[in-house]
Amino acid sequence: MNGRTIASLALLAGIFVMEGFDIAAMSLAVPRLEGAMGLDPASFGWVFTALLIGLGAGGALIAPLGDRFGRRTLIVTGALATGLCTLGTSTAASVTEFLVWRLLTGAALGACLPNVSALSAELAPPRLRATIMAVVSAGIPVGLAIAGILAPEIVGLLTWKGLFYVPGIFAVVLAAGLLVMLEGGLPRGAEPKAAGELAxxxxxxxxxxxxxxxxxxxFAAMLAFNACNLYLLNSWLPTVLPQAGLTLDDAARVSGVANLAGLGIGIAASLLIDNWRKGPTLMLMFGAMAASFIAIWVTAPDPGFWTLMLMVGVGGANAGGMVLPGLAAYLFPARMLSSAVGVGVLVARLGAFAGPPLGQFMLQNQVPAQSFLGVAAIPALACVVIALMVPAALKRRVIEEDKEKEKADTVFA
Incomplete structure (x- = not known):
């Protein structure tokens, strides 16, 4: 890879960093809006879901235009629109206005992110494609961690609005950088197909x-259950932890540290996926997540112990978003990888939709913090059960490739 390619990949990773910060921004702002604007935190469940609806709609309806007009156009336009809509969120004065701005932000991100993933795979050397995809998408836990760790200082300088100023301005700057660095044109290998070739x-x-x-x-079921946990936890953790005795600033920092742990867990699990057994690796990761949430469920609030457990649990949920696309590279042949990841992420949004409303329901019913976090063990345990089926799923590809090889041998015989 040359310098321009590396710089382009770094900027593409920046889009995921921005997404992670943007996801955290709303959850970090919500507990502060009650004092600043008199808005009840429990009324924000659909605001969190609006972002996910926008992501799904943008991914399904707008992102495919990258195949027609080129990935550069969709990435740059999507990043710019995301920045402007995130800045617009800082002007909201009611729950409805927050909902509209988050819906628009999600649509812009949804148009951008699938093209970022596709282009990162196209820019990477074939032998490093899965690794590059994982490293680029690792920007999400980095952004989540940065938001949580810096939130107290940002709010101290700029009030809650600063939580949207930072990712908004960053997205606009990224759009300008990507406009300069990315090459235009249609995606590699994009050619008109015969009219009747539906496949x-x-x-x-x-x-x-x-x-x-x-x-x-x-693949899709694990993505969906993990996404439910990811958005349940990252939407409500800064609101729930103060109920266990932490200050707002401490809750923000714990959220940041827990998300940052996902980077290490994701890289370690990805190495095991590449060099060890896939099914047991996933069972170990999701099993540790479930155990951490159960440990929180059965213990009294303890900032030190809970932080350690949340690093395993919340970090594991973030790591799942990094590891599972890499698993797809082993489940599907290269010609199907983009479709598998793209459609899998769309299915994952359905699981993600359930997370914020579930958290809202528990808050409205005054579920204790221990039980709230303990519920996250259920999707993690579901992923453990599904991971038992991974070896059989991997075998399907081997059988199919053997059939294709036999057919090719017969043709050339």
Missing amino acids: AKLPQLALLKSPWLFPFAV
């Missing part, structure tokens, strides 16, 4: 047929 136009349909339906179901 060529919609390659994702192959995921819904044998032999790929079972591997895709395993």
Whole structure:
């Protein structure tokens, strides 16, 4: 890779850093809005969900235009729109206004992020494609951690509005940098297809047929359950922890540290995915997550112990977002990888939609902090059960590739 490619990948990773900070911004702002504006934190469940709806809509309806107009156009435009909408969020004065701005922010991010993932794979050397994808997407836990750690200082200088100024301005700067660094043109290998070739136009349909339906179901189900945990925890953790005796500033810092731990867990698990057994690696990661939340559930609030457990639990949820796309590289052949990851992320949004309203329901019913966090063990345990099926899912690819090889040998015989 040359210097321009490395710089481009660094800027693309910056988009994920910005997304992580942006996700955290709303959750960090919510407990402060009650004092500043008299808004009840429990009324923000659909505000968190609005971002996810926007992400799903932008990903499904706008992001595919990158195949027609080029990834650079969608990435730059999406980053700029994200920055402007995030800055717009700082002007909101009611729950409804927050909801509208977060919906628009999500749509802009949804248009941008799938093209960022696709372009990072295209820029990477083939032998490092999965690794590069994981490293670029690692920007999300980095952004979440930065937001949590710096939130007290940002709020002290700029009030709660600063939590949106920072990612908004960063997104605009990234858009300018990407405009300069990225090359234009259509995606590599993009060519007009014959009018009747539905499979060529919609390659994702192959995921819904044998032999790929079972591997895709395993992959997408883990993504969905993990996304439920990811958005449940990152939406409400800064609101829930003060109920256990932490100050708002301490809760923000604990959230940041827990998310930063996801970077280390994700890299370690990715190395195991590449060099060890895939199923046991995922069972170990998700099993440790479940155990950490159960430990919180059965213990009295203890800042030190809870922080350690949240580093395993919340960090593990963030790591799942890094590790699972890498698993897809082993479940599916290269010709199907983009479709598998793209459709899998769309399915994951369905799981993510459940997280914020679930947290809102528990808050409205005054569920104690221990039980609130203990509930996160359930999706983690579901992922452990699904991970038991990974070896069988991997075997499907081996069987299919053997069939294709036999067919090719017969043709050339």
